[in-house]
Amino acid sequence: xxxxxxxxxxxxxxxxxxxxxxxxxxxxxxxxxxxxxxxxxxxxxxxxxxxxxxxxxxxxxxxxxxxxxxxxxxxxxxxxxxxxxxxxxxxxxxxxxxxxxxxxxxxxxxxxxxxxxxxxxxxxxxxxxxxxxxxxxxxxxxxxxxxxxxxxxxxxxxxxxxxxxxxxxxxxxxxxxxxxxxxxxxxxxxxxxxxxxxxxxxxxxxxxxxxxxxxxxxxxxxxxxxxxxxxxxxxxxxxxxxxxxxxxxxxxxxxxxxxxxxxxxxxxxxxxxxxxxxxxxxxxxxxxxxxxxxxxxxx
Numbered sequence: 479x480x481x482x483x484x485x486x487x488x489x490x491x492x493x494x495x496x497x498x499x500x501x502x503x504x505x506x507x508x509x510x511x512x513x514x515x516x517x518x519x520x521x522x523x524x525x526x527x528x529x530x531x532x533x534x535x536x537x538x539x540x541x542x543x544x545x546x547x548x549x550x551x552x553x554x555x556x557x558x559x560x561x562x563x564x565x566x567x568x569x570x571x572x573x574x575x576x577x578x579x580x581x582x583x584x585x586x587x588x589x590x591x592x593x594x595x596x597x598x599x600x601x602x603x604x605x606x607x608x609x610x611x612x613x614x615x616x617x618x619x620x621x622x623x624x625x626x627x628x629x630x631x632x633x634x635x636x637x638x639x640x641x642x643x644x645x646x647x648x649x650x651x652x653x654x655x656x657x658x659x660x661x662x663x664x665x666x667x668x669x670x671x672x673x674x675x676x677x678x679x680x681x682x683x684x685x686x687x688x689x690x691x692x693x694x695x696x697x698x699x700x701x702x703x704x705x706x707x708x709x710x711x712x713x714x715x716x717x718x719x720x721x722x723x724x725x726x727x728x729x730x731x732x733x734x735x736x737x738x739x740x741x742x743x744x745x746x747x748x749x750x751x752x753x754x755x756x757x758x759x760x761x762x763x764x765x766x767x768x769x770x771x772x773x774x775x776x777x
Contacts, residue, residue: 481519484510490525490574490612491532492567498528505545522578529571530556536567566596566604573609577630585633598641599678602671603759606634610667631667638670645677653769655706655737658686658695660723668710668740672762676708679766692726699731707731711740728752737765 484495502508510518569592576585666688739756756762
C-alpha cells in the first residue's frame with residue numbers, strides 16, 4: 479500500500495495542511511498514522527475519504543456536518559451531488575481515487591461519462607489536465623509508482639487520439655505545424671493535446687512525438703518545409719538543454735516561428751520574436767483560431 483504525506487493530500491484535495499491538522503484535532507473522522515518522526519501519513523483509503531470530504535466541503539457543506547456522518551452517508555451525499563450540475567472537481571477526485579487503486583474499469587467509466595457530458599474539449603482543459611498535474615506532482619516526489627501515472631495517462635491518451643482521428647482533414651493549403659518534444663522529454667499527452675486543437679481549428683499537422691532528435695527534425699525539414707514548429711518541455715531536460723534547443727532552432731531555422739509550452743520553456747527571452755510561448759491550452763487555442771482566420775482572409 480502506498481502512503482501520502484500531508485502535503486500530498488493538500489495538493490490533491492485542495493485543503494490546506496493547517497486546516498487538515500485542525501480537523502484532526504476537532505473531529506474523530508480523520509486519524510492518520512504517524513511515522514517514527516511523528517509525521518502524519520495517509521493511506522489510499524484515507525486519501526479517498528478525504529477526497530469525498532473535500533468535494534462536499536468545497537460545495538458549501540460545513541465540516542462539522544460532514545464529520546458527523548457515517549462514511550456510507552458521505553459517499554451517498556457525494557453521489558447525489560454528482561448529478562448534471564456537478565462541477566469538474568468531483569470527477570478529478572474520482573479519477574485520482576481510481577488511478578491510485580489502478581481500477582481500470584472505474585477509470586474508463588469516469589472518462590467515458592465526462593466526455594459524453596462535457597465534450598472532449600472541456601474535458602481536456604477542465605478535467606484531464608488538472609488531474610494529470612496533480613498526479614504528476616505525486617510521481618515526481620515518489621509518492622505514487624510510475625505504473626499508476628502510466629495507467630492513467632494511457633487511458634486519457636486513447637481518448638485524445640480517438641477524438642483527433644474523428645476530425646476531418648484540413649484544407650490542403652492550411653498552415654502546417656510540426657509537433658515534437660526533444661530528446662529526453664517523455665511527456666506525450668501535452669503534444670497530443672496540441673495536435674488535437676491544431677487539427678480541430680484547421681491546421682495541418684506533422685506529429686513526431688516525444689524524444690525527437692535534432693537530426694530527425696533536420697532530415698525531415700530539409701525536404702518538407704513547415705509553417706510552424708511546436709514543442710513542449712516539462713522537466714526531462716535541464717535548462718541548459720532547453721537553451722541549447724532554442725539556440726539550435728534559431729540557428730538552423732531562423733525564419734520558422736517556434737511555438738512552445740511547458741515549464742522548462744520559461745527560460746525563453748521575452749525579446750525573442752521567433753518564439754511564442756503558451757502558458758495555457760486556452761492561449762494555444764486562441765492562437766490557432768487567429769492564424770486560421772488570417773489564412774482564410776488572405777486566400
